[in-house]
Amino acid sequence: CFAGCTGTESPSASAEAGADNVPTYIVGIDAPYPPFSLVDKEGKPTGFDTESMEWIAKDQGFKVEFRQIAFDSLVTSLEGKNIDIIYSGMTITPDREEKVNFTHPYWQVNQTVIIKTDSSLTMDDVMAGKATVGTQRGTTAGIWMDEHLVANGTMPKENVKHYDTISLAVTDLENGNIDAVMFDSTVINDVMAGKNLEKIGSIDTHEYFGIGVRKSDTALLNSLNEGLDKLMNDPYWQELITKYNME
Ligand code: ARG
Structure with missing residues (x-):
């Protein structure tokens, strides 16, 4: 003061x-x-x-x-x-x-969902709550799942896994500890570079930074x-x- x-x-x-x-x-x-x-x-x-x-x-x-x-x-x-x-x-x-x-x-983004290339998980599985999905703690990916999948009972709350950073979530995905990761669409190129990961779908959240x-x-x-x-x-x-x- x-x-x-x-x-x-x-x-x-x-x-x-x-x-x-x-x-x-x-x-x-x-x-x-x-x-x-x-x-x-x-x-x-x-x-x-x-x-x-x-x-x-x-x-x-x-x-x-x-x-x-x-x-x-x-x-x-x-x-x-x-x-x-x-x-x-x-x-x-x-x-x-x-x-x-x-x-x-x-800037505008939507949400992107990725899996390991050897996984057979589909976007429908994710939307039916049948997968564990990693996100960065406090971000709109987790907020979206809470509001659209967890709140109505489609997805068990424990299926949304919160990480300090997106890279920690991606490492857990590569290690087979979770089924998918959800994050802002623009981040995808950097997140997936050189890794055996693929995009299975996106959600048009129309978010603005x-x-x-x-x-x-x-x-x-x-x-x-x-x-x-x-x-x-x-x-x-x-x-x-x-x-x-x-x-
Ligand atoms: N756009 C998302 C949100 O606002 C994720 C942002 C993450 N940003 C970051 N610097 N880690 O929730």
Whole structure:
């Protein structure tokens, strides 16, 4: 809290302006989440969302630092002012919108289901609840199964297996501990690369990704929306899409 502040309206410590009067915002990411949030060989955050964030920050005249946060803790970290921005392939959902203000959508995904190539499991089996399906904890894949399969009794709750990352779920699939994995469609190329895995189907969830900020940070939201709109109309946006081989 700055000198003279009442404690109720305290600006995020992280957003304090430096000597050059340029504020620094802490951006929460859960990496690796290819191609959106990555970490390069030197440990530097990169990826589609990270590079987009850097462009927007430059355009809007602020600085950013990236902080690694488990995906299912991003929203509470934002509320607790441990981070100021969430930018890590997060789907805009009604539940999250109760706690987070999202920018305009910047990307759309559906859900994809994969199995081992030597498995005979079908998408119908999955939809009938007859399979164990891995997902990343706190993500829309698990939320979708809870709402559409578990809630109506089609799928036993234990059949949805929650992992800290998608790669841990995929490893368990390769080891034969679960039958399938469900995740955002754009992630498929990176997840399956070089592995004996295949796609058996998709669910048209029509999810949109947004950048999240605290409800109270309306000026930051406006600035992110302005920067994002400019970026999406700039040739750099297409360059990033090509660079990261996104579908
Ligand atoms: N889009 C999905 C969701 O919002 C999954 C996002 C996972 N992102 C990540 N950085 N691990 O629930």
